[in-house]
Amino acid sequence: xxxxxxxxxxxxxxxxxxxxxxxxWVASMIIRTDEEQSVILNVVxxxxxxxxxxxxxxxxxxxxxxxxxxxxxxxxxxxxxxTIFLLATVNLVRRGSVR
Numbered sequence: 001x002x003x004x005x006x007x008x009x010x011x012x013x014x015x016x017x018x019x020x021x022x023x024x025w026v027a028s029m030i031i032r033t034d035e036e037q038s039v040i041l042n043v044v045x046x047x048x049x050x051x052x053x054x055x056x057x058x059x060x061x062x063x064x065x066x067x068x069x070x071x072x073x074x075x076x077x078x079x080x081x082x083t084i085f086l087l088a089t090v091n092l093v094r095r096g097s098v099r
Contacts, residue, residue, distance in 0.1 A: 020046035053082025
């Protein structure tokens with residue numbers, strides 16, 4: 001059975017949502033905002049953090065991201081750093097401290 005383009009896009013989207021959710025959850029545990037976030041917010045924060053990492057971190061050091069379909073240790077760590085940066089920035093603006 002050959003997988004077509006539509007199936008590839010659907011599988012990539014599902015993988016992005018799952019990995020983004022896990023990255024968002026891990027980052028929220030590191031920043032200690034896990035009790036305040038739902039599963040959907042973890043997914044959103046993970047994906048937005050990965051996008052942020054794409055524009056900031058990869059321009060400095062290079063590498064692939066989960067947004068590009070690369071699921072490896074480097075891409076997950078870069079996305080995690082971007083997500084932690086995003087959560088820390090949001091906490092700094094909302095509370096006046098990172099925690």
